[in-house]
Amino acid sequence: MQRIPDAIQLTDLDTGALADLYAYPGEQERGWVRVNFVSSIDGAVTGSGGVSAALGTPADKQVFHLLRELAEVVLVGAGTVRAENYGGAQTDPRLRRDLHARGIGGHPDGAPPPIAIVTASAALDPDHRVIATARTPTLILTTAAAPAERVRALTDAGAEVIVIGDEVIDPRAVPDALAARGLRRVLCEGGPQLFGSLAGAGVVDELCLTTAPLLIGGAARRISVSHEEFGVRMTPAHVLFDSEGTILTRWVRA
Template sequence: MRVLFGATPNDEVSDDDLTTLYASEASAAKPWMRCNMVSTVDGSATGAAGDSGSINNDADGRVFHTLRALADVIVVGAGTAKAERYGPTDRPIVLVSRKAQVPESLRDAPAGSVYLATCSRSDGVDSAREILGEEHVLTLGSHRVDLPLLKKELAERGWVNQLCEGGPHLLRDLVFQGCVDELTATTVPQLVGGINGRITEGAPIQTELDLTLLLEDHGTLLGRWRVKN
């Protein structure tokens, strides 16, 4: 792995280097939400198996694990957590679901390791509280999840380094509502065709980005993009 842009050129980027290169600007006064996504050269966010695991590779995996190690909390859409078969991690996971759905793979997670952000009008709130515990279900908004309030709520719990791992609808909504500070995007050297979705889905948005770092590893490009909020 080598640095192409944004730092001193280096053809041998170590794991310690990655930790430095991906350090965030989070502070108690300024929570930092980073969204991490992967796609192919032809824009697909998934491969033949219908998940990102069928397109990511070792280079993407190195950055993925670096970002998780730097994070205080992992935010992910419940649908993505289900499709990607999420299990408990050493960081708290916050599921975002308007329907208050908890994927099967996380229902038996240790108490306090999984939270759910949902809305008060959801029919699934009572069931989610039974599964996760009432104190771990955050009702933020009435008809849809109030994402800026979620970012603030997580920061008030001391989770200022916030890592969102998708999916595409959640990323789009987070950007639209002004919550995202940074996008880390991996482009893998594959073409997959088909009608697979992109890393953002939903109503059109137009948001400019500034490239702050670009790495390369055997054709895989790994970038840090600051969102111009």
């Protein structure tokens, strides 16, 4: 039987020790897909206003930013980009260089990770801040069926468009397309439909789940949504507690 890891107090960890707990494994040919979500105690993925930010706590924000520092690319669905008003990733160049030197993530030049947006129809405003504020060009993962004028507008705005399907995007092709560009340490930030499709396709290696000390009720969705049920057994890697009641867990595919 898998032993549940001992709980660790977040306040007992400095940035280096926390980074060690969330370190990516060594280089792999396909890469490593990590998913990060926050939910309420009763399973809601959004709070007031229908956005995940309403569930955020200081501990969740601390880990959220660290996971971006470790990642080589941030993967997200177009719907989440619009709902959460995404911008380009803002990271610490010195920390990213240090993490890379330690072999656990980051970037050799300290550059921030690109935001990679999944949208089969390239349905994204080329003036959106996720493109306009990006220090590393935004990636658009789309299909050959996406309207040419949309693709052209996104390219003209500075995004890099990557075609990985004819009419639909096979979730199994997503990490391969990123790995082909040297982006193997993947951080997926949702939304629930993208997470569900990746998990159902068997390409999610890890889930970092924050449980905020809130009961939400209502009709909010779960962190994963899919057309079919899937069963992916996960193993607990660590459990962190914050003094305000936030619980941060890391689950790795068994």
